[in-house]
Amino acid sequence: MTNTNFPKKSVLTLDKLAPGSHFCIQRIRAHGEVGQRLLDMGFIRNATGQVLREALFRDPIEVILNGSRISLRRSEARLIEVILIS
Amino acid sequence: MNFKGYRWRHRHRSWLATGQQVKEPVIRIALAGNPNSGKTSIFNAITGQHQRVGNYPGVTVEKKFGRIFYRNRILEVIDLPGTYSLSAYSLDEMVARDFLVNEKPDIVIDILDSTNLERHLYLLLQFQEMGVPLIGALNMADEAESKGLIIDVENLSQILGIPLVRTVGNKGEGIEELLTAALDLYNGRLSSSQRHLNYGVHVEEAHNQVIAALEQDEEFTKKYPAHWLAIKLLEEDPDAQKKVQQEHTKADTVLSVTESVKKNLTRQYQTEARNIVSEQRYAYIHGAIKEAVRQNPPTSPYDLTERIDRIVLHRFLGIPIFLGVMFLIYQFTFRLGNPLSDLIGNFFTLLGRAVHGWLPEGILQDLISNGIIGGVGSVIVFLPLVVLLMLGLAFLEDTGYMARAAFVMDKFFHLFGLHGRSFIPFMVATGCAVPGVMSARLLANPKDRIVTILVTPFMMCGAKAPVIAILTAAFFPEHSALVFWGVWMLSWLMAFCVALIFRRTLFRGEQTPFVMELPPYRLPTLQTILLHMWQKAREYLKKAGTIILAASIVIWFLFTFPHSKANDTGVGSVCQSEILAPAAQGGSYAVRIGRAVEPVLKLAGFDWKLGVALFAGVAAKEVIISTLGILYGIENAAAPAANGTSNLNIRDLLRNDPDYSRASGLALIIFVLFYTPCLATLAMIKKELGSWKWPLFEAGYTLTFAFLLAIASFQLGKLLLV
Numbered sequence: 001m002t003n004t005n006f007p008k009k010s011v012l013t014l015d016k017l018a019p020g021s022h023f024c025i026q027r028i029r030a031h032g033e034v035g036q037r038l039l040d041m042g043f044i045r046n047a048t049g050q051v052l053r054e055a056l057f058r059d060p061i062e063v064i065l066n067g068s069r070i071s072l073r074r075s076e077a078r079l080i081e082v083i084l085i086s
Numbered sequence: 087m088n089f090k091g092y093r094w095r096h097r098h099r100s101w102l103a104t105g106q107q108v109k110e111p112v113i114r115i116a117l118a119g120n121p122n123s124g125k126t127s128i129f130n131a132i133t134g135q136h137q138r139v140g141n142y143p144g145v146t147v148e149k150k151f152g153r154i155f156y157r158n159r160i161l162e163v164i165d166l167p168g169t170y171s172l173s174a175y176s177l178d179e180m181v182a183r184d185f186l187v188n189e190k191p192d193i194v195i196d197i198l199d200s201t202n203l204e205r206h207l208y209l210l211l212q213f214q215e216m217g218v219p220l221i222g223a224l225n226m227a228d229e230a231e232s233k234g235l236i237i238d239v240e241n242l243s244q245i246l247g248i249p250l251v252r253t254v255g256n257k258g259e260g261i262e263e264l265l266t267a268a269l270d271l272y273n274g275r276l277s278s279s280q281r282h283l284n285y286g287v288h289v290e291e292a293h294n295q296v297i298a299a300l301e302q303d304e305e306f307t308k309k310y311p312a313h314w315l316a317i318k319l320l321e322e323d324p325d326a327q328k329k330v331q332q333e334h335t336k337a338d339t340v341l342s343v344t345e346s347v348k349k350n351l352t353r354q355y356q357t358e359a360r361n362i363v364s365e366q367r368y369a370y371i372h373g374a375i376k377e378a379v380r381q382n383p384p385t386s387p388y389d390l391t392e393r394i395d396r397i398v399l400h401r402f403l404g405i406p407i408f409l410g411v412m413f414l415i416y417q418f419t420f421r422l423g424n425p426l427s428d429l430i431g432n433f434f435t436l437l438g439r440a441v442h443g444w445l446p447e448g449i450l451q452d453l454i455s456n457g458i459i460g461g462v463g464s465v466i467v468f469l470p471l472v473v474l475l476m477l478g479l480a481f482l483e484d485t486g487y488m489a490r491a492a493f494v495m496d497k498f499f500h501l502f503g504l505h506g507r508s509f510i511p512f513m514v515a516t517g518c519a520v521p522g523v524m525s526a527r528l529l530a531n532p533k534d535r536i537v538t539i540l541v542t543p544f545m546m547c548g549a550k551a552p553v554i555a556i557l558t559a560a561f562f563p564e565h566s567a568l569v570f571w572g573v574w575m576l577s578w579l580m581a582f583c584v585a586l587i588f589r590r591t592l593f594r595g596e597q598t599p600f601v602m603e604l605p606p607y608r609l610p611t612l613q614t615i616l617l618h619m620w621q622k623a624r625e626y627l628k629k630a631g632t633i634i635l636a637a638s639i640v641i642w643f644l645f646t647f648p649h650s651k652a653n654d655t656g657v658g659s660v661c662q663s664e665i666l667a668p669a670a671q672g673g674s675y676a677v678r679i680g681r682a683v684e685p686v687l688k689l690a691g692f693d694w695k696l697g698v699a700l701f702a703g704v705a706a707k708e709v710i711i712s713t714l715g716i717l718y719g720i721e722n723a724a725a726p727a728a729n730g731t732s733n734l735n736i737r738d739l740l741r742n743d744p745d746y747s748r749a750s751g752l753a754l755i756i757f758v759l760f761y762t763p764c765l766a767t768l769a770m771i772k773k774e775l776g777s778w779k780w781p782l783f784e785a786g787y788t789l790t791f792a793f794l795l796a797i798a799s800f801q802l803g804k805l806l807l808v
C-alpha cells in the first residue's frame with residue numbers, strides 16, 4: 001500500500017541515520033496518505049535537514065526540516081531516500 | 087487590550103446612537119491555517135465572548151463561530167480546523183475544504199506563523215489555488231522579530247498577490263488592520279490575486295489539458311473551481327477523483343485525460359506528478375522568501391525549544407517526565423475536583439431532603455426530590471472534573487507539550503494499533519471516564535478516536551475503585567491488596583487487548599501517518615484558557631447534561647414503579663427511599679427485572695440481589711454498594727446510607743452470605759470492572775461520537791464481554807478456589 005518500488009540495493013533511507021546526521025532528500029517512495037503528508041511537511045527532493053533524536057525504543061524519530069521540527073515513525077522514515085551530508 | 091476597548095465602545099455607540107438594525111448582509115469570514123499558527127488566539131481576539139461552538143454537519147469536528155458588530159456591519163467569523171495542507175486525507179482537511187467549496191465564505195484569512203513561513207505559505211498557495219478571496223495574517227510577528235527575521239510585508243504581499251497584515255494574536259495586535267483589510271477586500275477596495283504560481287511548462291500544459299476536460303461540464307465547473315480541481319487531480323487527490331466520478335457528466339474522459347498527462351509527466355520528470363507539484367510550490371516559496379525576508383542575524387538552532395526538548399524528549403527521561411506531567415494534571419484535577427464534586431453532591435442530597443420535607447407526600451414529591459434533583463445533581467457532580475481536566479489538557483495542548491507526549495508514548499501504543507495520544511484518555515479515565523471520553527478529542531484519526539473511546543471506560547475509575555475495594559475485602563480478605571492490584575492491572579491489559587481486537591476487526595484500515603509537527607513552546611494566555619474552560623463547561627451541561635438527566639429519571643421510574651401507598655413513609659435518606667421502598671415488597675420494575683434474569687445470572691454465580699444492584703450501578707457505580715445495603719435491609723431510618731459503617735456491614739454480609747462463594751465474588755469483581763459504563767459516560771459517548779449507535783454499542787458489547795468473562799471466572803474459580 002505504501003511502498004511499491006522495492007528499495008534498490010543499499011539505497012540509504014532516513015530511518016538508517018543516527019541522531020545528529022545531516023541529510024539531503026533524494027526521493028520519496030511513499031504513496032497515498034503518508035506520501036501526501038510527507039510532501040506537505042516539506043519532504044521534497046533536495047531539501048536538507050538533520051535528525052535530532054529518537055524516542056526510547058528508537059522510534060519515532062524527530063528531524064528538523066525547513067526550520068520546523070517534525071516527528072515521524074521509523075516505518076515512515078524508511079520511505080525517504082537520502083544521502084548523508086555529514 | 088487596546089483593540090478590545092475600541093471595539094467595545096464602538097459596538098455600543100453603534101447600537102445606541104443609531105438604534106437601528108443593519109440591513110446589509112452578514113459578511114462571513116473564515117479563519118484558516120496550520121495547527122499552532124495562532125488561529126484560536128486570533129479568533130478569540132476578534133470575537134471575545136461572542137462565540138458559539140457547534141459541529142460541522144455530519145461529522146464530529148468542532149465548529150467555532152462568532153458574530154461581532156464592526157463598522158456597521160455584522161461579521162460572522164468561523165474558526166476552521168487547523169490543517170497542514172488541503173489534501174483530502176484527514177477529516178479536518180475535508181471539513182476545511184468542503185466548507186470553502188460549499189459555503190463559499192466572503193473572506194478567508196489564512197493565519198501564518200511568521201517564524202516558519204516556508205511551511206505556512208505552502209497552505210496559503212493552496213487557498214490561492216482554490217480561488218478564494220484571501221488575506222494572509224503574518225502572525226507571531228513578535229516572535230519573528232525577536233528572532234531577527236525581517237519581513238518586508240509590502241514586498242511579500244506584492245510577490246504573492248495577496249494582502250498581508252502583521253499580527254500578534256495573543257496580544258490582539260493587528261486585529262483592527264486585519265478586519266479593515268477584510269472589509270476592504272469585501273468592498274473591492276483591495277484585491278487578492280487568484281493567479282497562481284507557474285508550475286513549469288510541462289505541468290502547466292498538463293494542467294490546461296485537464297482543465298479543458300473538466301470544462302466540458304459547465305454545471306460541474308460552476309460548483310468546483312476547474313483550476314483548483316485540475317491541480318488536485320494531478321496530485322491524485324482521492325476526494326477530487328470521487329467528485330469527478332460522481333458528479334461530472336464526462337467523468338471517464340476527465341479521468342483518462344488525467345491519467346495520460348500524469349504518465350507523460352512522470353516520464354519526463356522521473357517522479358510522480360504530485361511530487362512535482364509540491365516541489366514547484368516549495369521552489370516558488372523559497373524564491374518569495376529570498377526576496378522579501380531577511381534573517382538578521384541567523385538564529386542558532388539551539389533556541390529555547392531545543393533546550394527544553396533536550397530534557398523533555400530525552401530518550402530515557404522522556405517517559406518518566408511525561409508520566410510526571412500526567413500525574414500533576416491528574417492530581418490537579420482530582421485533588422481539586424473531588425472535594426468540589428463532593429460538595430456539590432452533598433448540596434444536592436441536602437436539597438433533595440429539604441424539598442422532600444417541604445412538598446406534600448406523594449409521587450410528585452418523590453419525582454422532584456429524588457428523580458429530578460437527584461438527576462440534576464448527578465449531572466453537576468461531574469462538572470468540576472470535566473472543567474479542571476479540560477483546563478489542564480488545554481494548557482498542555484497550547485504550550486506545545488501534547489505533541490511531545492505523543493512522541494514519547496507512540497511506540498508502545500502503536501503496538502496495540504493506537505496513537506501515542508491515546509494515553510491521555512486512558513490515564514484520565516482512571517480518574518473518571520466522563521472527561522476521559524471527552525479528552526479523546528485529541529486524536530485526529532476518527533478510527534483511533536472511536537476505538538479509544540470504546541475502551542477507556544474499562545479503566546478503574548474513581549467510582550469503581552471503592553466498590554471493587556469493598557468486594558475484594560469481602561471475598562479475598564487475606565489477599566485483598568494483591569487482588570486489587572491485579573484487578574487494576576487487568577483493566578489496563580483488557581483495554582489494550584480489546585483495542586487491538588477492534589483495530590484488527592471492526593476498525594481496520596490504514597493507520598494515519600504519525601508525521602506531525604512538534605511546535606515551538608509557547609505560553610498560552612489566561613484569556614484563551616478561561617474561554618476554553620467556560621466553553622467546555624457550557625458544552626458539557628448542554629449536551630451531556632440533558633441526556634444524563636433524562637436517563638436518571640428513567641432509572642428513578644424503574645425503581646419506583648409500580649407504586650404502592652405503603653411506600654410513602656418518608657424515609658430519611660433520599661438514597662434509601664429511592665430504592666428501598668418498592669424493593670422491600672419485591673415490586674418495582676427493577677426488582678422484577680432482576681428476578682426475571684436470575685437464571686441467566688446464575689451462570690456467573692450471581693443472584694437477583696446482585697442483578698438489581700448491578701443494574702442500579704448503571705446510573706452510577708457508587709450506587710452498587712448502597713443498593714446492596716438496602717436490599718439486605720441493613721439500613722434503618724436513622725443510619726446514614728453512605729459509606730462508613732454500612733460499607734463495613736456490607737462487606738461482612740457479602741462474606742457471610744452462603745449464596746456467594748469466592749468464585750462468584752471473583753466473577754462479581756470482574757463483572758463490575760468491565761460491564762456497561764455509567765450513564766454519564768454513555769451520554770458523553772453519544773455527545774462525542776454524535777450518534778446513538780455508539781453508546782448503544784458500547785453498552786451492549788461491554789455487557790456481553792463482562793458477562794462472558796464473569797462466567798469464565800466463576801466456572802474456573804469453582805474448580806480452583808475453594
Ligand SMILES: Nc1nc2c(ncn2[C@@H]2O[C@H](COP(=O)(O)OP(=O)(O)O)[C@@H](O)[C@H]2O)c(=O)[nH]1
Pocket residue numbers: 119120121122123124125126127128168225226227228229253254255256257484485608609610611614
Ligand atoms: N508569541 C506569540 N504567541 C502566540 C501568538 N499567537 C498565538 N500565540 C500562542 O501560540 C500558541 C498556539 O496558539 P493557538 O491560538 O492555540 O493556535 P491554533 O492551534 O492555531 O489555534 C498559544 O500558546 C498562543 O498563546 C503570537 O502572535 N505571538
Ligand SMILES: [Mg+2]
Pocket residue numbers: 125126127168
Ligand atoms: Mg486552536
